[in-house]
Amino acid sequence: MKRLIPNSIKDLLKRMINRGLTTAGWKLAPFGSIVVDGQWYDGSIDGVVSKHRSPALDDADFKRAIQHLCQRNAFLGLDQAVRGETTMHRLHLAGQLARLSMGIEGDLVEFGTFRGATAYCMLNATKEKSIYLYDTFSGIPEHGVTDHERAVGLLGSFQDTSADFVRENLSTFADRIHIREGLIPDTLNQPGPTNIAMMHVDLNLVKPTLQAIQWAFPRWASGGICLLDDYLWDGYEDQRAGVERFFAEQQRSIIALPTGQGIVFNITN
Numbered sequence: 001m002k003r004l005i006p007n008s009i010k011d012l013l014k015r016m017i018n019r020g021l022t023t024a025g026w027k028l029a030p031f032g033s034i035v036v037d038g039q040w041y042d043g044s045i046d047g048v049v050s051k052h053r054s055p056a057l058d059d060a061d062f063k064r065a066i067q068h069l070c071q072r073n074a075f076l077g078l079d080q081a082v083r084g085e086t087t088m089h090r091l092h093l094a095g096q097l098a099r100l101s102m103g104i105e106g107d108l109v110e111f112g113t114f115r116g117a118t119a120y121c122m123l124n125a126t127k128e129k130s131i132y133l134y135d136t137f138s139g140i141p142e143h144g145v146t147d148h149e150r151a152v153g154l155l156g157s158f159q160d161t162s163a164d165f166v167r168e169n170l171s172t173f174a175d176r177i178h179i180r181e182g183l184i185p186d187t188l189n190q191p192g193p194t195n196i197a198m199m200h201v202d203l204n205l206v207k208p209t210l211q212a213i214q215w216a217f218p219r220w221a222s223g224g225i226c227l228l229d230d231y232l233w234d235g236y237e238d239q240r241a242g243v244e245r246f247f248a249e250q251q252r253s254i255i256a257l258p259t260g261q262g263i264v265f266n267i268t269n
Contacts, residue, residue: 056092065124066091072169074115090229090259094118095125097225097263098198102126106195106221110134111184111212112202112229114158116166122200123173130176132193134212137163137181144207152235154204184208188215196220202229206242213246224266228254231262 056062066088069075075091098108098121108131110119119131139159149155163181170177180187184203188211196219203209213226220226228243230236231254243262247254251269254262 054089054092055096056089059092061124062092062095062121065095065121068172069117069120069169074120074169075117087259090261091117091121093257093259093261094200094227095121097227098122098129099125101129101198101225104197104221104223104225106197106219106224107132107193109193109196109199109216110202111199111209111216112204113137113161113166114202115161116169118200118202119166119177120170120173122198123170123176128176129197130178130193131173132178132180133166134180134184134187135161135163135166136183137161137166137179140204141183143183144205146206146238148238149205149235154235157204185211185215188212193219196224198225198227200227200229201243204230204236204239206238209239210242210246213243217250220266222266226264226266228262228264230260232256232260 066075069091075088101108106129108122108126108129110122110131111134113119113133113135116133119133123129123131138161140154140157142155145155163179167174167177167179178192180190180192185208196216199213199216199220201209201213203212231240231243244254247264252264252266253269254264256262
């Protein structure tokens, strides 16, 4: 008969092993993790646990991008994921979609950039497309916040950034970036893309999100891609209702992802 070890004993052994490794200056990384600069990234983040092997683990170009972002403090791995910010597989997805957009005429657009991690992965994957970045670069402002968005604590978040920080982070692609700093819709009046192959929408608030996608829609290339961040997450219900209503009116379907994101293709239902 197979003898099973009680979970309490397993947990005790695990704690003892981890304590011993920590004392010796070592860390135990989860199996199959990406390890960059002493940090690891596994699949049990964004509320998703999977036993499959992510393509990100075998993407050498993407792992170099992650290393750059860690060195520039633009991506902090699991600690960042706990705070609900961008996680590794969201970055890999954005890069893969940007790569897919290579066959579509137009530029990349990001509404909500924070420290530039997603923008870096999109630029790194495309090699030639330009990107337009729309952000206050000073956190979520008072302007346009709903009562619900205020109640869940969105106001004032994502302040730890600046346009200069993002320029430095993306300096490898300096000739391909166009920063539009300020409030939406004001920045939409500045010179921008006339044709959009892919847009990443991560503004967190419903009002600027709707203003942004309404402005972008007539510029959105046929077959173009829209990646909605935080689409299904708790606290973003106002934004979810707004984008669902907008795309339904435009006869476009949102594909829900287990990460809580959504993807829309500019193809009629």
